[in-house]
């Protein structure tokens with residue numbers, strides 16, 4: 423059955439791989455599933471046809487026969503469950519990988535998103551400058567224990583898993599802020615994720631859409 427995902431017709435990040443279709447492309451590459459991409463404009467994302475797939479009018483979505491999914495966590499979970507390569511065989515290790523997936527989207531990603539909101543959506547507000555250190559502090563409060571738990575290990579819980587795929591994808595968004603550099607082991611962890619051939623293929627595929635000259639903009 424052909425797998426079809428949606429992605430931005432033109433990603434606001436100009437091909438840096440921060441749009442969330444990149445994590446789905448990465449997961450598809452890790453499990454060796456071919457896929458097609460339907461590009462959608464910001465306008466089309468809010469039209470009934472796309473809203474039928476994604477109630478919040480966002481990307482990415484995932485279609486496979488009669489199955490339509492939204493939320494990257496759910497999509498990566500689905501792929502990890504159906505195909506080898508993203509979940510360990512051991513049931514307890516699998517449960518821990520799922521815990522890390524939830525930690526990525528539910529505990530680590532929210533303050534990181536808050537930083538984007540503070541910078542881009544609220545940057546012109548008179549109080550925004552004063553708020554920024556608070557937002558950065560909340561991110562550090564998540565990165566510190568994450569770095570402590572990772573320690574010198576390569577991945578969060580033994581072999582690379584969907585938990586790492588989601589966590590690296592979330593942390594990637596911090597690069598421009600400089601915050602990742604304060605935690606060298608986390609910066610190295612992200613670099614290890616980006617060095618995976620499957621990540622490189624997923625990244626290259628989104629870059630080809632957003633910066634056909636091969637150079638990410640912005």
Ligand SMILES: N[C@@H](CCC(=O)N[C@@H](CS)C(=O)NCC(=O)O)C(=O)O
Pocket residue numbers: 440441442443467479480481482492493494495
């Ligand atoms: N929690 C969702 C977030 C999806 C999301 O925020 N998508 C962004 C692109 S990365 C989007 O479509 N933004 C445009 C909009 O919200 O109108 C997920 O992980 O799939």
